[in-house]
Amino acid sequence: MMNGEQVKKKKLLMFAHYYHPDVASTGQILKELAEGMLHAIDITVICVVPSYTGKVATEYKTKMFYKEEFNGVKIIRIRVPEFSKSNKISRIKNILVYFFGAMIATFKVGKIDYVYSISQPPILGGLIGVLGKCIKSAKYIYNIQDFNPEQTTAVGYSKNKLILNSMMWFDKFSCKCADKVIVVGRDMIETLKDRFKGKNVPNHVFINNWIDEKEIYPLPADNEKVVAFKKKYGLENKFIFMYSGNIGLYYDLENLMRVIKRFKNEKDIVFAFVGEGSVREKLVMYKEKQGLENVLFIPYQDKADLIYSLNVGDVHWVVNAKGILGISVPSKLYGVMAAGKPVLGVLEKGSEARLIIEETGCGHVTEPGDYEGVEEIINRYIDLRNVSTIRNDSTLEDMGRQGRKYLVKSLTKEVSVKKYIKEIESCGRS
Template sequence: MSDKNEQRIDNENLNTSKPHLLIYAHYYDLASTAQIIRDLAEGMLESFRISVICVVPSYLGPIEEKWKKKKYYFETINGVEVIRVRVPEFSKDNKLSRVPNILIYFFRAMWITKKIKNIDYVMSVSQPPILGGLLGVWGKWTKKSTNGQHAKLIYQIQDFNPEQILAVNYSKNRLITNLMMLLDKFTCKQSDLVITVGRDLIETLNNRFSKKTKQFPKTALINNWIDEKEIYPLSYSNERVLAFKRKYQLEDKFIFMYSGNIGLYYDLENLIKVIEKLKPGTKTKDGREVSFVFVGAGTILNALKEYVNQHQLDNVVFIPYQDKADLIYSLNAGDVHWCVSAKGIKGVSCPSKAYGIMAASKPILGVLESGSEVRCLIEDTRGGLCCEPGEYDKVEENIHWFIDNAGSSELKAMGSRGRENLEKNLTRNVSVRKYAEEILKL
């Protein structure tokens, strides 16, 4: 890194009286967790001076040529100083191709941390698994505030690992998973505050530690959120919503929509077999043809496409990720939205896509374990129908209920109740304020 860039970091960190918060975030673009971190960083600028260390834009794997020339890039995004680390490209179809991407981010983030002075607080995120948390420990150990004290560490857990890996049989190597557990527990112990995004995740955290000694890390529950001013209900006749439907031949269709990461943790390969039972041409009682729409990308997208082609499921449509500015139109195009997790994900992960669905005032078809945070939110508000992962007959029954009640006032009321609760309790401002308050109390 040039002397000019080093001087830039030093000068900018000294030109403020606000406490300095450094955030390690693997992604700061496109992915749902990345959007949460970006909202959080920008929302806390009134309380903190904020720097973020992340990778160059690469969530889908490929990297544009403009991000391949230097090891580090520096930019200011809406008041947040962003330091981007160059990493190798990867393929979402190849698990091992992610390893160099993650490791190079880890070591380059460690190195660039040395160039940033006067850090009061360090926040790390549980992505990438284990290493995201360990970056926070590195920051705490190596950075000091202006008064000479070590930085306080806040560990934000979006997903628990190795519990998530074990839940979906991603790895059966107990040596590796035991080491992962040991390291992540170490991060939790080193943290001055652990923030989780669900009541069931708090329980998982406490179960990691001895109930006899009661040596639990200090914790706080702060829900994820959606910006209710960016995502909100639109009429079916809205021109941009209609344009989205026309683009993908979805006019006059009753749409079951899945929007988000098409990955390992959602049991989609079995749910597509449930969808197969509803033959193409199935219609609702109000005469609309039923379509199942998947918006997004991920590790099992190609497998789903292959299954759909082999079984000639003409009522299934795949659509690429939508730009953030267009998400409001795609979400509003759906009549019912899936919110699903594989069995074993309770207390391990919290599907944030639920907040966008609620913001758009849409009913939810939930396949979620009892007691999980999002299922509790859906059931508390009567915002949809839920069943357990693996209860495929019940999934089919719930699909038919929505088909039979298409266009009814009850479907509209389900969505409205979810939106009302979100406006009261799950907005960006509410959650960001809680983060700032909890951090400043340390």
């Protein structure tokens, strides 16, 4: 009976760009999605060899394609050239090799019922899905994690109107070709509708991203590995504002560093940045130039160690640059909530992350660009910490608990994966 049931499983081809063991947030989400759907759908993933940092391990430099299997998911990895995150040309070359390699790899898999791709790399992620749909005569599910060129425009990465208009045309084309578009924020539904002026809007649905609440959860302050982490980076007896994740273009971190500078003489306060990204070196240079001794940069943590680093932070930043409303949802929010930590949000009114924070009461939020407001919130948290120390007040802990409670109820992997299976299967047979 079991063999018969397995034969009947529909087959899905997932274009993931980055996938386990790469630490990209989308790669981790897609790993959990693929493994979570395995009981219902047979999954093959096409992705690059592990290379999120820009470097490629020696064992992946001898062939163009590598076939693997991990936790029941079949994987075809594409060798790509190494790149520097600060060098646009090398990044573009890397992405193009993935794109064309993914097309070749598509012919290496058999019959496929569903093709699934995400909006990474920008524009090409959607086009890969469209071409995969045509090659395999399959139903196409397009998962938009970030809208582009809207994101590109918002952060001023490019102002070339010809390029931006071409990007918009191609991504709208991908949306039109999709049998279903899945967005990860309520605000993103409005962006999709605006693209099509409310007419002939593609079939779409909203499903939150998530974090595995069984992997990330609150730990006591005296946990051995939490204590060891603090000792390793000199964080003992400090009140820690932590930013954990991609130190990239879309978070206005260079301007937020100027706010942090106002607290440079607060010796018992630390601002810790955990991760890598394209603006990290600029932040390091600013720290050194301004003599910000209470600003610390910590390398990316392995996923297995993320629970400890997240629990080290007393308050966590969840930020986006102005103009990201309806374009992207910072997935780091879910990790903060899972660890039961309060949030310092710099997010536009009506954005998905801000809606969650306001609905749960798990943090304080202000608008991007409101640097006085950011300073005020930092001071508010410092005051709460002082009150907590003097009067044994639990306000900070209560905020974190409220976030954790909501996440366990509504933002778990199990809840979202069930929705994905339902929406994919509702596309019907090809």
